[in-house]
Amino acid sequence: xxxxxxxxxxxKDPILGITEAYLANTRPDKINLGVGAYRDDDSKPVVLNVxxxxxSRIAGANFMEYLPIGGLKAxxxxxxxxxxGEDAECIKEGRVAAVQxxxxxxxxxxxxEFMARYMPGAKIWIPKPxxxxxxxxxxxxxxxxxxxxxxKPETRGLDQEGxxxxxxxxxxxxxxxxxxxxxxxxxxxxxxxQWQEISTLMKEKKLFPFFDMAYQGFASGDCTRDAQAIxxxxxxxxxxxxxxSYAKNMGLxxxxxxxxxxxxxxxxxxxxxxxxxxxxxxxxxSNPPLHGALLVKEILGDAALKQQWYEEVKGMADRxxxxxxxLRKNLEALGSPLPWKHITEQIGMFCFSGISPEQVDRLAQExxxxxxxxxxxxxxxxxxxxVDRLAExxxxxxx
Ligand code: PMP
Numbered sequence: 123x124x125x126x127x128x129x130x131x132x133x134k135d136p137i138l139g140i141t142e143a144y145l146a147n148t149r150p151d152k153i154n155l156g157v158g159a160y161r162d163d164d165s166k167p168v169v170l171n172v173x174x175x176x177x178s179r180i181a182g183a184n185f186m187e188y189l190p191i192g193g194l195k196a197x198x199x200x201x202x203x204x205x206x207g208e209d210a211e212c213i214k215e216g217r218v219a220a221v222q223x224x225x226x227x228x229x230x231x232x233x234x235e236f237m238a239r240y241m242p243g244a245k246i247w248i249p250k251p252x253x254x255x256x257x258x259x260x261x262x263x264x265x266x267x268x269x270x271x272x273x274k275p276e277t278r279g280l281d282q283e284g285x286x287x288x289x290x291x292x293x294x295x296x297x298x299x300x301x302x303x304x305x306x307x308x309x310x311x312x313x314x315x316q317w318q319e320i321s322t323l324m325k326e327k328k329l330f331p332f333f334d335m336a337y338q339g340f341a342s343g344d345c346t347r348d349a350q351a352i353x354x355x356x357x358x359x360x361x362x363x364x365x366x367s368y369a370k371n372m373g374l375x376x377x378x379x380x381x382x383x384x385x386x387x388x389x390x391x392x393x394x395x396x397x398x399x400x401x402x403x404x405x406x407x408s409n410p411p412l413h414g415a416l417l418v419k420e421i422l423g424d425a426a427l428k429q430q431w432y433e434e435v436k437g438m439a440d441r442x443x444x445x446x447x448x449l450r451k452n453l454e455a456l457g458s459p460l461p462w463k464h465i466t467e468q469i470g471m472f473c474f475s476g477i478s479p480e481q482v483d484r485l486a487q488e489x490x491x492x493x494x495x496x497x498x499x500x501x502x503x504x505x506x507x508x509v510d511r512l513a514e515x516x517x518x519x520x521x
Contacts, residue, residue, distance in 0.1 A: 136254075136494055136495070137156055137158070137494065140154070140156035140492050140493065140494060141154070141156060141157070143486060143492055144156065144492045147490050147492075149490040151490065151508070151511065152490035152491070152492070153490065153491045153492065153503060153508050153511070153512060154492050154500075154503050155491060155492060155493040155499045155500045155503040155504070155512075156492055156493055156494060156500060156503075157500050157502060157503055158306075158471060158472075158500060158502075159369075159370075159375055159502065160340075160370065160373060160438055160471075160502045161502045161503060161505075162441070162505075163441065163505045163506055163507070164505070164507075165503070165505055165507075165508075167373075168373055168438070169373060170372060170373050170431070170434045170435075171430070171434060172372075172421055172427055172430045172431045172434055173372060173373060173374070173417055173421070175427060175430070176416075176417045176420035176421050176427065177417065179420050180416045180417065180420055183416065185412065185413075185416075186412075187412070188408075188409050188412075189222070189409045189410060189411075189412050189415065190409060191221070191400040191403055191404050191408065191409050192220075192221040192222060192396065192399065192400050192403070193221055193222020193223075193381075193409070193410045193415055194222055194412070194415040194416070194419060196419045196423065197222055197381070197415040197416075197418055197419045198220040198221065198222055198381055198383075199220075200418065200419060200422040200423055201220065201366055201381035201383075201418070201422075202218050202220050202364075202381065202383050203422075204338065204345060204349075204366070204422060205335060205338070205349055205352060205364050205366055205381075205383070206218070206349075206352065206353075206356060206364075206385075207346075207349070207353060207356075210356065211356075212356065212385045215388075215389065216388075216389030216392055217385055217386045217387065217388065217389065217391070217392055218383050218384075218385055218386070218392065219383065219384045219385075219386055219391075219392045219395035219396035219399060220381055220382065220383035220384075220396070220399075221381070221382055221383075221396065221399045221400060221403060221410075222379075222380070222381055222382075222410040222415055223365070223380040223381060223382040223403075223410060224378040224380065224407065224410060224411075225367045225368070225369050225374075225377075225378045225379055225380040226334065226335075226336040226365050226366070226367030226369065226380050227255060227259070228378065228380060228382070228410075229334075229364075229365030229366065229367070229380050229381065229382035230255075230256065230259045230260075230334060230365050231259050231262075231263065231406075232382045232399060232402055232403060233332055233363055233365065233382060233384075234246070234259050234260045234262070234263035234265055235263050235402045235406075236384070236398065236399065236402060237260075237263070237265050237297060238263045238264050238265050239398070239402070240398065241295065241297065241330070243295065244265070244293075244295050244296050244297050244330070245265070245266045245267060245268045245292070245293070245296045245297070246260045246265050246266070246267050246268070246296075246297050246298075246299055246332075247267070247268050247269070247270050247288075247289065247292055247296060247297065247298040247299060247329075248260070248267050248268070248269055248270070248299050249269075249270055249271075249272035249273075249285075249299070249300075249301070249305070250269045250270065250271060250272055250273065251272070251273060251307055251308065251496070252272075252299070252301070252306070252307075253301075253306045253307070253334075253336075256299060256334075268292065268296070269288075270284075270285055270288035270289055270298070271284030271285055271287070271288050272284075272285055272305075272308070272310075273308045273310060273474070275476065277464075278310075278461075278464035278467075278468075278474060278476050279310055279464065279467065280310050280311075280312055280316065282312065282316050282319070285320070286319065286320070286323055289320070289323060289324065289327065289329065290323060290327060292327060292329055294327060294328035294329070295328060295329075295330070296329055296330070297329070297330045297331075297332050297363075298324060298329050298330070298331055298332065299332050299334060300320070300331055300332065300333050300334070300351065301333075301334055301335075301336075302333040302334065302335035302337075302338065302348070302349065302351050302352055302364075303335065303337055303338065303341040303342070303348040303349075303350075303351065303469070303470065304336075304337035304340060304341035304348070304469055304470025304471060304472075305470070306336070306337075306470070306471065306472055307472050307474060307494070307496065307498040308468065308472070308474040309468025309469055309470050309471075309472045309473050309474055310467075310468055310474070311341070311351075311469055311470075312351070314350065314354070317350070317351045317354045317355075318354055321354050321355045321358045321360065322358065324355075324360070325358055325359070325360060330360075330361070330362065330363070331355050331360055331362040331363070332362065332363040332364070332365070333351070333352050333355075333362060333363065333364045333365065334365045335348075335349070335352070335364060335365060335366050335367070336365070336367045336369065336370060337367075337370050337371065337470050337471065338366065338371055339371045339432070339435040339436070339439065340370045340371045340435060340438060340439055340470060340471065341439065341469045341470045342439060342469065343435065343436035343437075343438075343439035343440055343443070344436070345371075345432065345435070352364065356385075360385075361384075361385045361386065361387065362384075362385050363382075363383065363384045363385070364381075364382070364383045364384075365380065365381075365382055366380050366381040366382075366383075367379075367380045368380060368414060368418055370471065371435050372417070372418065372421070372431065372435075374414045374417065374418070377411065377413055377414030377417070378410070378411055378414065379411070379414030379415055379417070379418060382399065384399075442470075442471070442501045442502065442504075443466075443469075445501055445504040445505070445506075445509060446465050446466045446468075446473065446501060447466055448504075448506070448509045449462075449465055449473075449504060449509055449512065449513055450462045450463070450465040450466050452509060452510060452512075452513030452514075453465075453513045453516060453517060456513060456514065456517045458516075458517050458520065458521065459521070460520055460521075464476065470501075471500060471501060471502055472498050472499065472500060472501065473498070473499040473501055474496070474497060474498055474499075475493075475497045475498070475499050475516070476497055477497040477516070477519065477520060478497070479495040479496075479497075481497070481519045481520060482494070482495050482496075482497055483495070484519045485515055485516070485519055488515075488518075488519070489511075489515035489518075489519075491511075491512060491515055
């Protein structure tokens with residue numbers, strides 16, 4: 123008898139299933155639109171030139187030492203400036219508690235654990251739909267979740283009315299998870315005015331904003347513009363939390379490089395809060411990985427490299443924006459009677475195409491084009507070489 127005979131097999135991650143189906147397919151022109159990682163116009167993964175340069179600069183440095191529990195201090199300082207602004211009041215006043223995290227996932231997990239300990243009874247409000255791991259993260263930390271409306275299938279845009287209505291029923295002290303930009307999976311972000319309405323309502327209702335910022339710079343190509351929602355909330359005097367990830371915008375996916383921060387009311391509070399963040403991190407993983415943090419510090423800490431990074435992240439964002447325009451143009455040129463305007467109105471890595479699960483299945487079976495059954499297209503998988511075929515296939519299965 124085995125100790126593990128009663129362990130059931132966990133359900134498969136839906137994304138992994140897509141990759142498997144894609145790999146098993148033998149058509150040479152197959153297309154993988156499931157991957158949540160950037161690809162160039164030859165469908166190849168990318169290492170940024172600026173990252174290569176930073177690597178050459180840190181080569182041979184005191185590489186293998188442990189970082190402190192909270193990570194590399196210079197990395198945290200540069201990260202919060204990127205998120206909140208070089209001249210942010212909260213930074214100047216010492217009101218930002220921050221620790222280096224295991225990328226965006228790790229930041230969210232630290233926030234969930236922090237809520238469980240220090241925001242007792244608070245629910246986490248999660249948009250519908252969202253990155254599916256959000257549900258797992260807060261569930262595993264034992265925090266109750268509530269769902270707010272976000273996406274309106276009829277317009278393939280934001281359900282601002284539903285969102286405000288749902289959040290107005292939250293209890294004071296609840297936490298609202300907001301995607302800072304490039305909402306995953308819908309690609310639908312609130313406008314500047316809509317963010318202002320959300321901020322005003324949340325202030326009035328005493329709700330705590332937690333921004334998951336997995337795509338800063340990757341959405342519009344401009345790191346400041348992509349942080350605009352956070353800046354609006356700061357201007358309104360919110361204390362807030364932030365999860366930053368360098369997976370997409372610096373292409374550091376596997377390096378697990380991120381930052382978790384909470385804005386406090388005073389420098390004294392920062393000391394306590396930061397000490398508790400570390401107390402949570404210590405038994406989970408002792409200290410975060412070194413390599414990615416050194417790279418980011420090198421890049422953000424050097425004016426010339428930072429400028430180069432801005433240009434490279436804009437290059438990635440622009441390629442995706444160009445593919446959106448091409449895909450829409452092709453569908454319209456084919457005479458599709460359906461509206462495809464949302465392809466170019468949505469932003470970031472993903473396009474919520476609006477096609478049905480059955481149409482997704484047909485794309486896989488008849489055209490060897492693979493995506494999640496919710497109709498989410500990873501725009502990173504679209505290239506000048508496959509966009510024509512993708513448009514034709516989409517046209518065929520939707521008419
Ligand atoms: N949040 C959102 C909204 C995401 O899309 C992702 C990446 N898929 C993450 C967090 C976490 O990414 P990572 O842990 O690789 O930084």
